[in-house]
Amino acid sequence: MTMKKTKKWILYALICTVLNIVVLPLVSAQTEVMAWGNLTGIRVEGQNMEFETSLRVAGKNWSVINSTGKEKQPRPRYDRDGTTQTVSTEFAGFQYTEIVKENGPGSAIVSVTSKAVRDTIIDGVYFCIELPDKYYSNATIRVNGSGKKRAISGLVSTTEKTRKLNAKSIIAESGQRQLSISLDASSPLIVLRDKNTGGYQLFIGLMGSNIKKEQQSQRKLTIKATGEIDKSPATIVVDIQNPxxxxxxxxxxxxxxxxxxxxxxxxxxxxxxxxxxxxxxxxxxxxxxxxxxxxxxxxxxxxxxxxxxxxxxxxxxxxxxxxxxxxxxxxxxxxxxxxxxxxxxxxxxxxxxxxxxxxxxxxxxxxxxxxxxxxxxxxxxxxxxxxxxxxxxxxxxxxxxxxxxxxxxxxxxxxxxxxxxxxxxxxxxxxxxxxxxxxxxxxxxxxxxxxxxxxxxxxxxxxxxxxxxxxxxxxxxxxxxxxxxxxxxxxxxxxxxxxxxxxxxxxxxxxxxxxxxxxxxxxxxxxxxxxxxxxxxxxxxxxxxxxxxxxxxxxxxxxxxxxxPEGAFALPATCNKEEVNCAVFGNISRGEYAVHIVNNGAERTAEIKGLPADATMMEVYVTDETRGMEKTGEIRSSDGSFRLNIPQAAMITLLSKK
The missing domain is CATH 3.20.20.80 (Glycosidases)
Structure with missing residues (x-):
């Protein structure tokens, strides 16, 4: 290789290194955006801080509530450009453009443009955030920077009584999670509770009730999610006796x-x-x-x-x-x-x-x-x-x-x-x-x-x-x-x-x-x-x-x-972590085994117990945001168990090595 070519390769390597250091964290897909526009959470160190957003149109007197969701809209359009995801869709008489931009760890800026396609009389168009009951059942809420925490359950509207607030900032928090929403302008806020899931729903007003064709509104929300990150070890137990x-x-x-x-x-x-x-x-x-x-x-x-x-x-x-x-x-x-x-x-x-x-x-x-x-x-x-x-x-x-x-x-x-x-x-x-x-x-x-x-x-x-x-x-x-x-x-x-x-x-x-x-x-x-x-x-x-x-x-x-491996049988297996799914297969006659793990949470250690004595060495492969079935090493059994680190938001496969 000539000196000139060597310099070019050094420059190329330096550029790649800088890009890996600077760009990859920026384009990391921390905000989960569905193609129809609903956000399902923001990942922090791989842990999904769960919530679900949707656009909702409430009929007059809340007689009916239509919501965006999977297969509920005709042909939404989805696109990503770097750290920005965009969804355009038409739904319940309105056209929407939703732009979701990453905004640092645990945060996203959501811009929503709504446009009426016809005259209509409704209660309103809302950006709804549902807080899952398993994390927010006893949550408190603070509005407009108030230092006073109020039980979110006390703000729930019912068919008999509607409680409407004006909010420019909202903080919902529990012992495990906190979600803050900052708005670019004060907007109506109504809290409901979903009868099916038990989750609290924050309805943030985008448009009012008496709508004229071509009428538009724009709203920008900054959402930040924080909470406990579960890095505790996962234990997978395989039942080799009942293939x-x-x-x-x-x-x-x-x-x-x-x-x-x-x-x-x-x-x-x-x-x-x-x-x-x-x-x-x-x-x-x-x-x-x-x-x-x-x-x-x-x-x-x-x-x-x-x-x-x-x-x-x-x-x-x-x-x-x-x-x-x-x-x-x-x-x-x-x-x-x-x-x-x-x-x-x-x-x-x-x-x-x-x-x-x-x-x-x-x-x-x-x-x-x-x-x-x-x-x-x-x-x-x-x-x-x-x-x-x-x-x-x-x-x-x-x-x-x-x-x-x-x-x-x-x-x-x-x-x-x-x-x-x-x-x-x-x-x-x-x-x-x-x-x-x-x-x-x-x-x-x-x-x-x-x-x-x-x-x-x-x-x-x-x-x-x-x-x-x-x-x-x-x-x-x-x-x-x-x-x-x-x-x-x-x-x-x-x-x-x-x-x-x-x-x-x-x-x-x-x-x-x-x-x-x-x-x-x-x-x-x-x-x-x-x-x-x-x-x-x-x-x-x-x-x-x-x-x-x-x-x-x-x-x-x-x-x-x-x-x-070919000719393998399913081996029953259990895991003690909700964020970790696994499936195990084995051909006992040949001593060949495969352990497939999907870690939906943060990086953690995992221990696999129950594989037979002839499974002494396993090759480890990882697919995640930057790796495609990359072999990351080999591990030996210790006291009949395998121990390894499993990366965040990744698929990990262990294959027998003879």
Missing amino acids: GRRFDGFGGNFRLQNPKSDPQVIQYCLDNMRVAWGRVEMPWSMWHPEENVDPTDAAKAGKLNQHVHESMLMAQKLAKIGMPVIISDWSAPNWAILGDPRDAFRNRSKGIYGYPLNPEKTEKIYKSIADYIVYLKQNFGVEPDMFSFNESDLGINVRHTGKEHAEFIKGFGAYLASRGIATKMLLGDNSDATTFDFIIPAMNDPETHKYIGAISFHSWRGCDDETLKKWAGAAKKMNLPLIIAEGSTDAAAWTYPGIFYEQTFALYEINLYIRICSICQPLSILQWQLTSDYSVLKGEGIYRTMGPIQPTRRFWNLKQLAST
Whole structure:
């Protein structure tokens, strides 16, 4: 290397060092902003000082209160520029722009611009801050710099009596937390208590009651959160004596939608992550568009639809790796349904999705889908492990009732068996965890059981512990594996893709997966998707990101989970810290183990107990704000336990080292 080049490299290194020292702390994602505009807290040393903001429109006399929230607004827009996050949205007759700027440790400046799209008479438009009951149940409040603390419970308005204050500053504090709000102008303040959560709600006025079209308001709030930071040790106890269900590994969806970007994303994921299960589209409506034209004959005559051909090639690509493949159909041919195919979309505003199959065409439907499976096997060497109609509980786009779903499983399952086709049915493939009752008719009908290969739901909504336990219970009752056929957290995120690159989104997603692994013990979780859609990569124009293809934090989280040894079983594990989620897997016969930890709080030490004596050395990998599955060291067991530091707001994986 020449002296000139050496000097350039030294200068470059110095610049990088300065940027790491100065810039990284500034861009640290301490304020949690959802893509629809709600703040869910501010992290201080990794500890989330929880609260939740929302924009609310109160009807006349508080007859109704509309609130921003997940899937409550049509297409909000989210963007980040350095330390500033911006959300633009329209809601309940108003347009809003919310700008959230980091303001030093534990603090953010929130600027809200509200604009009426029509004349209206309401009680008002409010910026609401909800204080969680677990921290603020006995809180006091000070207003406008007063030294006098008042119990917040004494300021709560009721239907009988409204207590309205004018506030320019508010401080709510308890033994564990303090939240201060400074306003750029005095504003009305009303305190309510949420009947469901028990949390106190601070309604800060943005606009009054008699609103004219185009009327605007602007308000700036400085929010500062402080409180106890829990750095006490976490203890994880593994039950090696009661291994649970087999975990084949992490999987992915490969529904092709972008011919330019999909291939490179798919190849990168397959090359750089162990993908254990795959799900591809069966484009039934394109396979058999004309009722009286045999689709197999048409395909043999060189008239196979291009998208059908590409989808079959995708299934073949996965099968070549040795991957089990699920095929799912999103849309039916016109001849096979009742009504108009446009019904799948035009009635959604009424809460009606999709279309039912025509019962008079049942035998033709069976034959058409079975012919697809046979053609796929004969010409591409793939016999799908399972088939489903995508989200037929909802209607995306074939719609079934629970009873119809059970009848289809029996009828089509028997038809496949009569033709010697080994493909089984997915029970459910539900749109969400919430619609559990959809699978009950099939569960209660013994005639369906022999045709079912696995139970399945999608994780977009409703994954609280109790609901997840229902799905785990169903799998255990039927002695069938459970597959999360679409894994992620926000079905609308493709409309505001900037959120994919946020720490908050990445943590929510991997937390969900670790909880599902712990509670449900699934056979696999299939990411939606491992293509350019909802992509875990960026660059090369994916959602307008430039530069070469590169992994995001979400990719590294998934890669860590996918590093679980093959043939491992779920090992029950508990943790004494609410902020720490964990899932443990082991192949006892080979002495291979994986411990996955998500630390949602501050940096702390952790002790892992209960692994067997042959687990003497573990490699440690970390994904956080600055690292992507970075190996941070190796640890040896001491007295049968492993001890390590776990970084704040991070995923940590321990893998056996032979």
